[in-house]
Amino acid sequence: MTHADRRILFAGTPQTAVPALNALVEAGFTIAAVLTRPDAPVGRKRVLTPSPVAARAAELELPIIHSSRLTGDAGRATLDRIAALDLDAAAVVAYGALVPAAGLALPRQGWINLHFSLLPAYRGAAPVQHAVIHRERVxxxxxxxLEEGLDTGPVYSQLTREVGPEESAGDVLEDLSHSGARLLASTLSSILDGTAEPVPQSGEPSFAPKLDHRDGxxxxxxxxAAVAARINGTxxxxGAWTLLDAEPPVRVKVVGAVPEDLPERDASELPVAGSAVGAVVRARSTVHVRCADGWVRLERVQPAGKKLMSAADWARGLPEGSRFQSETTPIETAPIEGTR
Structure with missing residues (x-):
């Protein structure tokens, strides 16, 4: 059989799933349908907008099945539609809903999932974010x-990627969405040819539940290092954010950060010894925040109600002595637990 003889369901929703859909089409697989979540309100005007995967499927003139879940009455109706497709396999990339046992059995080769971690590490909805927050270097x-457990199934293939201390979760995920797409297409081909051998996961698992605004x-x-990782990981x-210690406190969003050992680099320009934790200091064209054991250089900042700007431009208007509020209990001590 050729790839064109293989009928595949593609299930995905966000932009990070689009490269995988493209890779399967380019590899010559027959995409019998695309399963994605329904249109959702976007922007301040809450305009109903197709998911990135739905938009790409429409461009490719592929049949689209919209469904927010595969359980309950609506889910059973969706599974009936999937059963009628006579599928060889289903490929999944960040679809956003769990597949019940009744659905797992529908394609002849089951559901093949692309997950952005080195399983069993970071099972769950936000693996890249948690990896960056916890300063993984690979x-x-x-x-x-795919099976009924949360990301517990046997692994067919993996790829590795180094993570730089200045990289955001968005940077890493964008890169992995493309390299992972190629891995999915080649692995699916091997599975359907009967040459792929899955290996049970081994080792202690960790979990990566979905993040909310409090995690930023x-x-x-x-x-x-933990502050920079928190900023880059969210x-x-x-989105990473903090409050300027003012009356009333001012909320700001921070995009991009790098830990730096400023006492060695520029001791003459920064009041290192007298700077309290949270102090915001501008030297030349850079802006730094004092942390528990050193400094973090800020890249870009977005004050509430304003556009994103360079940290240097933002800091020019700050009152002398401005500082980030701090908590007595470091967030980095919170355990990673839960499921999506």
Missing amino acids: TGASVFQ YIDPNQSA TPEP
């Missing part, structure tokens, strides 16, 4: 057989 992607809070009472979603 992450990757896994193609595995920047606490300068942490180490400089960029672009859910």
